[in-house]
Amino acid sequence: MGKRILFITTSFEQKANSAAIRNNALVKGLIEIGHDVTVLTPAWPEHLLSHYFISSEKCKIIRIEIPRLNKLKVIHSIKIKKGDKLFSKIKKFIRELIFFPDLCKGWEKSININDYKDFDLIISSSDLKSSHYVGEKLKYAFPKKTWIQIWGDPWYFDKGINYISKIRAKKREKELLNKADKIIYTSEITRKIISNHNPKLKNKIYYISRSYYTEVRKNLSFKRDYYRIIYTGTLYQERHFEFFLEAIDIYNLYSNKT
Numbered sequence: 001m002g003k004r005i006l007f008i009t010t011s012f013e014q015k016a017n018s019a020a021i022r023n024n025a026l027v028k029g030l031i032e033i034g035h036d037v038t039v040l041t042p043a044w045p046e047h048l049l050s051h052y053f054i055s056s057e058k059c060k061i062i063r064i065e066i067p068r069l070n071k072l073k074v075i076h077s078i079k080i081k082k083g084d085k086l087f088s089k090i091k092k093f094i095r096e097l098i099f100f101p102d103l104c105k106g107w108e109k110s111i112n113i114n115d116y117k118d119f120d121l122i123i124s125s126s127d128l129k130s131s132h133y134v135g136e137k138l139k140y141a142f143p144k145k146t147w148i149q150i151w152g153d154p155w156y157f158d159k160g161i162n163y164i165s166k167i168r169a170k171k172r173e174k175e176l177l178n179k180a181d182k183i184i185y186t187s188e189i190t191r192k193i194i195s196n197h198n199p200k201l202k203n204k205i206y207y208i209s210r211s212y213y214t215e216v217r218k219n220l221s222f223k224r225d226y227y228r229i230i231y232t233g234t235l236y237q238e239r240h241f242e243f244f245l246e247a248i249d250i251y252n253l254y255s256n257k258t
Helices: 018-032 051-055 067-077 085-098 130-141 163-179 188-197 199-204 242-253
Strands: 004-009 036-042 060-064 121-126 146-151 182-185 205-207
Touching: 004 018, 004 130, 018 036, 018 121, 121 130, 130 146, 130 163, 146 163, 182 188, 182 199, 188 199, 188 205, 199 205
Parallel strands: 004 036, 004 121, 036 060, 121 146, 146 182, 182 205
Antiparallel strands: none
16 A cells, blocks of 8 residues: 655756756656655746646645745846856855755745644655755654655765855754665765765665656667767766766677667
């Protein structure tokens, strides 16, 4: 028998958002195997929403108003001159300093816990980290409910945050991880790093790969015996490219295409 699942995430309906794709795929999969899923998410401004995801919705969605988010359109309208890296860095630093843990700061204060007492399972998925703050509040109110945390990226080890945010994140991340019943990372490398850093928690830390939302099949019109592939992401210690190259090598071994 399926469970009633509350899926908490800040990233579900936005366009150009990889976490939104992952979360939509997870919810879609949970529904397909028989669970009743309700998504709890902030009410994002219209200009950030994906009409494709909204038109494809197959579950109940509870949208919580966060007044701060309505100001995003004004913030994004501020033009930064090309090459003005200093101003961009200052803007990012101020944003991280004021809006900790993220732009949805204080979301958990808008939650009425009595609205969520009938759910069997709580899942909170980042990014953004505020999703876990909401999950933490509900776990405190209903300690017997199972709380699963899904982390697309680690927090303290995230290369994209400044030094002050790292200091603040170190304590809060550990508190959140300790309170979870199960912890899922979308990278096996990250799972190992967090497990080694928190050995007492390793038995409840798991790895589930990133999922795709829908299958796309396309007939290639050109005639040649090879494919051209481009990777536009960043590379650093925790984001290796070797796995993809190994997959290509394995494909080449058993395919006529090289």
